[in-house]
Amino acid sequence: MRIDVVTIFPDYLSPLDLSLVGKARESGVLDLRVHDLRDWATDRHRTVDDTPYGGGAGMVMKPDVWGAALDDVVGSGDPARAPRLLVPTPSGRPFTQDLAHELAEEPWLVFACGRYEGIDARLVEDAATRMPVTEVSLGDYVLNGGEVAALVVVEAVARLLPGVVGNPESLVEESHGADGLLEYPVYTKPPTWRGLDVPEVLLSGHHGNVARWRRDQALRRTAERRPDLVARLDPSALDARDREV
Numbered sequence: 001m002r003i004d005v006v007t008i009f010p011d012y013l014s015p016l017d018l019s020l021v022g023k024a025r026e027s028g029v030l031d032l033r034v035h036d037l038r039d040w041a042t043d044r045h046r047t048v049d050d051t052p053y054g055g056g057a058g059m060v061m062k063p064d065v066w067g068a069a070l071d072d073v074v075g076s077g078d079p080a081r082a083p084r085l086l087v088p089t090p091s092g093r094p095f096t097q098d099l100a101h102e103l104a105e106e107p108w109l110v111f112a113c114g115r116y117e118g119i120d121a122r123l124v125e126d127a128a129t130r131m132p133v134t135e136v137s138l139g140d141y142v143l144n145g146g147e148v149a150a151l152v153v154v155e156a157v158a159r160l161l162p163g164v165v166g167n168p169e170s171l172v173e174e175s176h177g178a179d180g181l182l183e184y185p186v187y188t189k190p191p192t193w194r195g196l197d198v199p200e201v202l203l204s205g206h207h208g209n210v211a212r213w214r215r216d217q218a219l220r221r222t223a224e225r226r227p228d229l230v231a232r233l234d235p236s237a238l239d240a241r242d243r244e245v
């Protein structure tokens with residue numbers, strides 16, 4: 001997979017040189033390129049923003065600078081080879097594990113990281129004539145720019161790529177995994193720590209009981225912390241025992 005990120009703060013993306021994503025880049029599984037939007041600014045001050053039409057506080061990012069940058073990054077415009085453009089914004093489509101899996105299937109992603117009050121709306125309108133565009137929201141809060149959101153999406157997607165995570169098994173039993181439940185609590189040595197014991201069942205070696213305990217914990221946690229997820233559970237996925245939890 002190729003990923004391009006266009007931003008006025010390229011250094012914000014340097015954490016992607018580390019760890020799993022860093023290894024994926026070395027191994028060639030991930031081809032990540034970061035571009036400084038100011039390289040496409042035309043004036044001496046390398047201006048990328050201007051005052052908003054209609055008034056209001058803050059500044060808006062210029063469509064012409066962004067357009068020139070995306071034209072260069074995306075290139076010819078052959079629809080068969082067009083990337084999916086991702087624009088992090090509070091007003092976007094909620095980013096979920098399902099969307100992460102959807103994006104992990106794409107051969108090429110391009111992130112447009114907005115700052116200030118955002119990017120002139122015509123950039124997305126124009127780009128959508130040549131490539132699929134998804135405005136994506138990480139949640140109902142406001143960041144100063146899209147870079148941190150891009151880091152989150154890149155990490156969530158890269159870890160799903162074959163060969164990135166050592167043990168693909170570890171991708172299955174996680175929160176918001178296939179069963180739509182939150183993850184159960186995990187423990188490791190020592191068996192007692194500061195007077196706190198690991199639940200007996202986990203030391204029993206009885207795999208059936210362990211699996212049952214874990215499912216009960218996941219159900220209980222989900223009911224306590226995320227009633228919204230319980231509402232969306234597929235009833236047929238719950239057995240009679242589950243309903244007692």
Ligand SMILES: O=C(OCc1ccccc1)c1cn[nH]c1
Binds near residue numbers: 088
């Ligand atoms: O703040 C965010 O993106 C940066 C951004 C982009 C455009 C205008 C303001 C801020 C964000 C919040 N949830 N998901 C994304």
